[in-house]
Amino acid sequence: MPISPPVVTTPDRPDERWRSVHLGRLMGLALRRFDARVMYLMAHDANVPLGLSNLAAREQVGAAHIHITRHLGLNGSRLTELAQSAGMSKQAMGDLVTQCEAWGLVRREPDALDGRARRIVFTATGLLWLEAFRQAVARAEAEFRAQVGNDIATVVALGLEAYGS
Numbered sequence: 001m002p003i004s005p006p007v008v009t010t011p012d013r014p015d016e017r018w019r020s021v022h023l024g025r026l027m028g029l030a031l032r033r034f035d036a037r038v039m040y041l042m043a044h045d046a047n048v049p050l051g052l053s054n055l056a057a058r059e060q061v062g063a064a065h066i067h068i069t070r071h072l073g074l075n076g077s078r079l080t081e082l083a084q085s086a087g088m089s090k091q092a093m094g095d096l097v098t099q100c101e102a103w104g105l106v107r108r109e110p111d112a113l114d115g116r117a118r119r120i121v122f123t124a125t126g127l128l129w130l131e132a133f134r135q136a137v138a139r140a141e142a143e144f145r146a147q148v149g150n151d152i153a154t155v156v157a158l159g160l161e162a163y164g165s
Contacts, residue, residue, distance in 0.1 A: 027160075034140055035066070041136035048132045049125055052103060067093070068100050068120075069133050076121035078111065105129055 009015040019025075042048055043056035055061050067086035071077070077085070083093035097120050100106045105126035111117035122130060145153040 034144070037140045037143070038066075038133070038136040041139055042129075042132050045132045045136065047128055049104075049128065052105070052125070052129055055103065064088075064092075064096055065100060066133070068096055068106065069130060072106065072120060072122060074122070076109070076119035078117055078119055082120060100126075 039056050039059070039061065042061075043053045045053065048056070052061070067088060068082070071082055071085040073081075079094055079097065080090055082097070083090045086093060088096075097106060097108070101108065104123055106120050107123050108118045108120055111119045141153075148156070
């Protein structure tokens with residue numbers, strides 16, 4: 001690794017490198033790169049229905065839509081549960097569910113435990129999408145491990161898990 005010359009700071013010339021290399025920014029850049037790779041893999045997955053892969057390829061599916069993929073229970077979830085799990089407002093999650101419903105990923109159905117409530121559940125197409133997401137995440141993680149090494153990847157994962165909990 002090249003050694004950079006020392007930075008001379010003065011009152012009229014402060015060291016501002018911290019603005020571009022702090023941990024939060026680096027995590028954000030890494031997350032955007034990881035999510036972009038996952039979306040690319042999903043867009044090019046032969047098992048993803050063509051309409052959905054086209055949406056992913058045109059970047060119409062974003063991180064917000066992935067909240068449904070990450071948080072919707074396999075047996076379905078109520079909108080309030082889904083929103084809370086994703087850390088979103090009920091209204092914002094409702095908008096996402098409506099969009100995903102139009103794409104054929106999810107559907108609303110009556111809740112067997114409460115006739116007034118509705119559950120959001122994956123459709124058969126949504127389950128294909130979920131499996132493609134699982135495979136894309138696994139591949140992106142494997143690529144990360146190959147790039148930084150298994151030991152560093154393990155330390156990063158453990159550190160992020162500890163920090164996020």
